[in-house]
Amino acid sequence: MKIITLSGIDENILYEKLSSGLEIYMYPIKNKTSFNITLNVKFGSSVIDFKDNKKNKNKHLPYGTAHFLEHLMFKMKDGTDASTYFYKLGSDANAFTTYNQTAYTVNSTSHFKENLSMLLKYVYSPYFTKKNVSEEKGIIKSETNMTDDEIEIKLINTLNNNLFIKDNMKYKICGTVEDVESISLEDIESAYDYFYHPSNMFLVITGNFNCEEALAIIESEFANLDIKNTTDITVKKLKEPMKVENEIITLKGDSKKVLFGFKIPLPSKEMNAHLLNNYMNVIISSNFGRTSEFQNKLLIGNIINMPLSIQVFNASSYYILYIMADTNYFDRLLTLMKEKIKKLTITSEELERKKKVLKSDYVVSSDDAGVFNSYIQTEIIKYGKIEPHLYNQINGMTLKEATKISSSINLKNMVVVRYKGK
Amino acid sequence: MMNYKFHKNGSYNIHTIKTEKYKNVRMEIVFHNNFIKESIDKRKILFSILTQVSNNYPTRRDMLIKCEELYDTYIYSYSNRVGGRILNKICIDFLNPKYVSDDSYLEEVISFPFDLIFNPKFIDNTFPKDILDSEKNALKSSIENIKYSSTNYAIKEALKHTSENALFSYYSTVSDVDKITEADILETYEYVLKHDYIDIFIIGDVDFNNIIDLVNKYAKWNTIKSHEILSTKKLKPRNKIKKIKEKGEFLETKLVYVLSVGDLNDFDTQYTMNLYDTIMGGGGLDSLLSKSLREDNSLVYGVSSYYQKLDGLIIIETSLNKKDVKLAKKLIENVLINLKKKLIDEDILENAKTTILSGIDIRNDELEYNLEEYLMQYLNVLESINTRKLKYMGVTVNDIKRVANKVKINTIYELEDGEI
Numbered sequence: 001m002k003i004i005t006l007s008g009i010d011e012n013i014l015y016e017k018l019s020s021g022l023e024i025y026m027y028p029i030k031n032k033t034s035f036n037i038t039l040n041v042k043f044g045s046s047v048i049d050f051k052d053n054k055k056n057k058n059k060h061l062p063y064g065t066a067h068f069l070e071h072l073m074f075k076m077k078d079g080t081d082a083s084t085y086f087y088k089l090g091s092d093a094n095a096f097t098t099y100n101q102t103a104y105t106v107n108s109t110s111h112f113k114e115n116l117s118m119l120l121k122y123v124y125s126p127y128f129t130k131k132n133v134s135e136e137k138g139i140i141k142s143e144t145n146m147t148d149d150e151i152e153i154k155l156i157n158t159l160n161n162n163l164f165i166k167d168n169m170k171y172k173i174c175g176t177v178e179d180v181e182s183i184s185l186e187d188i189e190s191a192y193d194y195f196y197h198p199s200n201m202f203l204v205i206t207g208n209f210n211c212e213e214a215l216a217i218i219e220s221e222f223a224n225l226d227i228k229n230t231t232d233i234t235v236k237k238l239k240e241p242m243k244v245e246n247e248i249i250t251l252k253g254d255s256k257k258v259l260f261g262f263k264i265p266l267p268s269k270e271m272n273a274h275l276l277n278n279y280m281n282v283i284i285s286s287n288f289g290r291t292s293e294f295q296n297k298l299l300i301g302n303i304i305n306m307p308l309s310i311q312v313f314n315a316s317s318y319y320i321l322y323i324m325a326d327t328n329y330f331d332r333l334l335t336l337m338k339e340k341i342k343k344l345t346i347t348s349e350e351l352e353r354k355k356k357v358l359k360s361d362y363v364v365s366s367d368d369a370g371v372f373n374s375y376i377q378t379e380i381i382k383y384g385k386i387e388p389h390l391y392n393q394i395n396g397m398t399l400k401e402a403t404k405i406s407s408s409i410n411l412k413n414m415v416v417v418r419y420k421g422k
Numbered sequence: 423m424m425n426y427k428f429h430k431n432g433s434y435n436i437h438t439i440k441t442e443k444y445k446n447v448r449m450e451i452v453f454h455n456n457f458i459k460e461s462i463d464k465r466k467i468l469f470s471i472l473t474q475v476s477n478n479y480p481t482r483r484d485m486l487i488k489c490e491e492l493y494d495t496y497i498y499s500y501s502n503r504v505g506g507r508i509l510n511k512i513c514i515d516f517l518n519p520k521y522v523s524d525d526s527y528l529e530e531v532i533s534f535p536f537d538l539i540f541n542p543k544f545i546d547n548t549f550p551k552d553i554l555d556s557e558k559n560a561l562k563s564s565i566e567n568i569k570y571s572s573t574n575y576a577i578k579e580a581l582k583h584t585s586e587n588a589l590f591s592y593y594s595t596v597s598d599v600d601k602i603t604e605a606d607i608l609e610t611y612e613y614v615l616k617h618d619y620i621d622i623f624i625i626g627d628v629d630f631n632n633i634i635d636l637v638n639k640y641a642k643w644n645t646i647k648s649h650e651i652l653s654t655k656k657l658k659p660r661n662k663i664k665k666i667k668e669k670g671e672f673l674e675t676k677l678v679y680v681l682s683v684g685d686l687n688d689f690d691t692q693y694t695m696n697l698y699d700t701i702m703g704g705g706g707l708d709s710l711l712s713k714s715l716r717e718d719n720s721l722v723y724g725v726s727s728y729y730q731k732l733d734g735l736i737i738i739e740t741s742l743n744k745k746d747v748k749l750a751k752k753l754i755e756n757v758l759i760n761l762k763k764k765l766i767d768e769d770i771l772e773n774a775k776t777t778i779l780s781g782i783d784i785r786n787d788e789l790e791y792n793l794e795e796y797l798m799q800y801l802n803v804l805e806s807i808n809t810r811k812l813k814y815m816g817v818t819v820n821d822i823k824r825v826a827n828k829v830k831i832n833t834i835y836e837l838e839d840g841e842i
Contacts, residue, residue, distance in 0.1 A: 031441075033783055033784070034786070034787050081707065081717065083708065084707075087705070087776075087777065090779065090780025090783075108780065109786075110780075142721075142742060143723035145674045145743075146673075146674055149572050150571065255570050257570075290483075291486045291487050293483070300481075302556060305560050306560045306563055357494040360494040360517045360521075363445055363517060364446045367446070
């Protein structure tokens, strides 16, 4: 077992890799009652085209396949649903799919062995039939319609469809109703066989549990599993152009919600990815966040009705920034936004304050089994590893570097989605 | 292990909960009084203003900058109704001082909310108009945004049609918010300081002797309150079901049932009906409704029920295609009828108990939940955790059948899907 010591917060993550290739990250937390277990697949909705190198064959999955597969994983050969087993233990079991990941989760306070064993069993014992594929279509179509009925989700899906040209983040995670209808048993089996191999997966356990016991349970379960040889595949990666399709998209309706989306070329190709991420968060927060002069001006002028909602994240070869606003004055807001994005700045005082915020958030999140489980998942999906010196990295951030990064942030590639008319 | 202590001051009470479970600390200053509809929006706006500006922090930005300087301290207001009582809280979450090298940090953090409360920003002896207008805008926007969520809108309309004057169907309106003036907010401010019950809860791993001294230094309430908080009227059963159908602009039809639970004794109110609700619809994918509508018939992605014990009602809600509504209604009503006619399997009851007791344990790791637990016990809404666990275990299948027979459909509301 390898120990990853997290500097600055005096905590350890324990790491083990099995012979099957499964990576295990364990983070026990003192004084907690519950534990969180997530079994994660490095396969999400953005994986559509890939090549089977052994057979030299190109493969294609319909949009929404990863999400559909997630639903079907709970179906057991005996006709029951895996969630029923967890329910009887008093555990909260769930799953989710993102663009880059599918995760199967369990949260409980007791029966650690049973919960962990069952999670591994049901994910590694797939049961797919034409019947259960057909039955699940009605449920998923209802889900996809429900997402279109939620204003904010509709805004994000519409924005993504126009912000991205080639990247498969262009498409809804659950697919459209037509996509769902087109998914076949063969698609599901193909997705599972190619991507649900332990070497493409990782397990994260956080909270109240014993690491040695966890490893013993995992090894015991794997001894009973028939793990096929790894597949040799290459996922088709498309180079995303920095241009966008349409700058302003208008949806029919009278909601005051507006979503701005920006595709940002990497401001630095040399900087460590974690460090760049910290600088991006700090700079965006200083310029658009709750303490920014920009947001303050919008609120005081009643240009926006409530604080902006901001999200910035790394999409591997570029960054994405979402800013959601609630406004009665779209035209004025657009003018002010276009003015603001020409130049981003940061002062010494802002940087020092934001460093305090980052450090505090890191300390507090390390105390929550659910939050820290999510943090570890993000680290592995985005960066492939945990950054043990994040706290020191934050301390070492400088105004010189922050200024250089902020002057390199290009926000010209913008798409706005708004509602208008009845 | 949590060590709770009650400190009575006279004009306010301090409740301390010492625990080593968390790296952060939470304080809630809870103002509470009778729920009077005409005052609710004014109270919401007042408490929002109080957590945004003061004489020392004349703009929202100044206050937020101070929060960041205090290691991302988070201060906000929150209001909710508990039966016939309105609670307006000023909440502050902050990093445990042991992680901060600055000696003045603890006093700065503890004094912060009291400065906001007792040193408000006034212009011409009242709250500034521009700040009031900004808060009114925000509240009006959130009221208007309800109609864009089919779930929130359908539940609101179903409750309105169930009983327009009941507290549980009260929702703010844009026109009421528009009428609010600076004088209204000033009057509300003076009223809450003088007449609201004040309870201050603090949870974390800190030196409480020091914190209590700081609270007593900065808290300036000086009136003793002794008036009664009235309980709310529970929903009475209706002879004829009220059925409403409206056209919406959503892809899915929204279906909402409002059920009355009848006259229940304390035990059934607190425990039996909660288990009934978990079995019927509140227990996630394993509830009877979920099994029937989703698993067996693939009609819906999700169906849920919520028991509001102080209002004496249960809400069932789901989204589905228009063509499936007739079948869904039949299935929902079959579940309710079967619960009345037949005894459920012991397994089903045991699983529901496991779900509820597990839920209590899982939430035990959450700082906010633990504080809320002590607040609700103090207000006599909940018994202690150990007592609750014992009493849940004592519920039988006969008890479930008995309360099932008191449940009646009051309202069926359908927001039909339409072109968008």
